[in-house]
Amino acid sequence: MSLQSALERLATYRANNTRASQDIFRNGLLALQKSSFKKLGDDGWACLEQLTLASIDVGRLDIADQCLQLIADKFPNSPRVDCLIGIRMEATEPPETALKYYADILEADSANVAIWKRRISVLRRTGKVEKAVNELVQFLDTFYTDVEGWLELADIYASCNQYDHSLQALSHVLLLTPQNPFYVLQAAETAYTSEDFPLAIKMFLTVVDMTDADDSEQLLQESTPLGITVRAWFGVKLCTRRIAQNANLKSLSNTSAPKNLELLDELATERLRVAYSSSGQKGEIAKGRQEVFAWVATPLV
Amino acid sequence: MIGKLFLTLATLALLHAAYSTYEHLSLLKALGKPEGSLPLDIVYESILALILGLLGASLNAPPLKDITWASEMKKRTIDGMDSRLGFAHYKSRGKFLFASPRDSKS
16 A cells, blocks of 8 residues: 555545544554655645544554644644644543533633534533533534534434434534535434424435436436435335325424325335346345345335 | 657647747847748747647546536445534544554553
């Protein structure tokens, strides 16, 4: 694995916000040992920060301390470095120490986004969920456009089984990032869990529309659904089942049930069959194909 | 590869034409008629360098990327979209799972 490819992988991880700590640690350590971070300029410091966080995650605190020392020497009074020091503190010290450190910084500058987020994260981790939610709501009142914050709120509510509140938080996410099908999928699945099947089926079909509606490609019958489109079609199928079983549904969001339920069901069945019929790289059949075919073949009611 | 080759040839041709012009101008100055016209072959060489350079730059361009959101979203994963790195917990089991044996003395 060459240095160039390692640095490219690190840059891709940074752009896509993935948390692949083991891989980042392996690639970053290679770059660190060849001390090539200095040659990259601004990107090199971002890579070093990424390596610090990955080494804390993986448990290699010696490498984390080394990287942190390099960064702190270069940027002495930076709030971003304060945040890294706080994270390093969280990993070994008891949570009260970290909370006190964050409280001190927030007293000096009460609008420090990164430190506030870390404080909320520590509160959630130590089980003070109500306090975490209150702080998070206060944070989101101040910084409305923070998508990460709304997603975290939705996650906290979902973990406490309050799916309606989770859906409300996700609706803010959808307002802020309307082009993102992943969040629509999350909202659809949350709606399904809170038994609002008409809303869920509408959202699943929106996900299909967003991810698969490429007019320049061939007719819909000829293209195979891939990725989260398959997950959305599974959701459509599940929703049609539940709507058909329950004649008098009450939808919390007052959404009306779809008119052509059987046709939707047939369409979902066909799309799932196509998705699982495509052969893999060596002509092998898709995993679970038999189970999927058997499941979609069961009748609607 | 061909793009880079064309670009190199075009640069060399342009430099050569420039140097020839300079030499020609110094010749005219030496002969005492500083307003003579540029010989045609230098002009042709410059135009050839222009065409070759255009071809080389177009062929040397990196592959085009899609501009629609849908095509960008096809490359992302659910884990990437849901990572919420600002709120991530760094006190995890990673310390015990991934530490090498000599670190586990504590």
